[in-house]
Amino acid sequence: MSETTSTPAQDEDSTFEAPSEHRGFSFADMQLAVGDRLQIECPSGTGAGRAFSRVVGYLENRSLLITAPVAGRQRIDLVDNDMVVVRVFSRQNAFAFRASVLRACRLPFHYVHLSFPQTIQGSVIRKATRVRTELAATATVVGDDGRSAPGTVLNISATGVLLRTRAALGERDGQLRLRFELPLHEVDTPLDVEADIRNVREDVDDEGIEYHYGLDFRDLEANDRMLVKSFVYQTIIEQPRQVL
Incomplete structure (x- = not known):
């Protein structure tokens, strides 16, 4: 089994850490598609920790739309200005970026407008990553x-x-x-x-x-x-x- 690079991580106190070996990526590098699964690190005040969401869509340089995060069977109610860390795997890379909640919406379903990611960090997932x-x-x-x-x-x-x-x-x-x-x-x-x-x-x-x-x-x-x-x-x- 070969050595591997590390992946983006986040401490319990929500301090974002970059991997020791990483490089910057663009939004396009993530190749996000409607329905892709995301992991959301929610604010400590929500009591949720990690939750999961899916991509609804995005407007370039304006907003990323996601479904309301869910932990277990419980929907996590984010509010405007909440800061979250989003993680996603795409092809052979793991990505992470910070975003703020621009608007949490309830109609026609529960979804969230996140700020468009400006800084995206990631690392290559090698074939034999353990x-x-x-x-x-x-x-x-x-x-x-x-x-x-x-x-x-x-x-x-x-x-x-x-x-x-x-x-x-x-x-x-x-x-x-x-x-x-x-x-x-x-x-x-x-x-x-x-x-x-x-x-x-x-x-x-x-x-x-x-x-x-x-x-x-x-x-x-x-x-x-x-x-x-x-x-x-x-x-x-x-x-x-x-x-x-």
């Missing part, structure tokens, strides 16, 4: 052995995962079948894939030996590949501090 996870998994040795053991997926990329387990499940170039669930847009989506063992590390603690397996996905089907990429991109946008 994100931290804590996903319960079951690993099974492929072949005559067939033994299984529980484990935890500690990080994941489009090409593989890091698995932690208490069981010895093989050596380098061995194969495992991995079953776990990806929480995609608040829905747990099961994944059942085969992976090649690329490296093994053993650590010792008070409970005994802990094994860390670096695994590369093996012949992912198109739908599984899409699910993994969607989860990685979702995490980059919603939890940028989880990027490795």
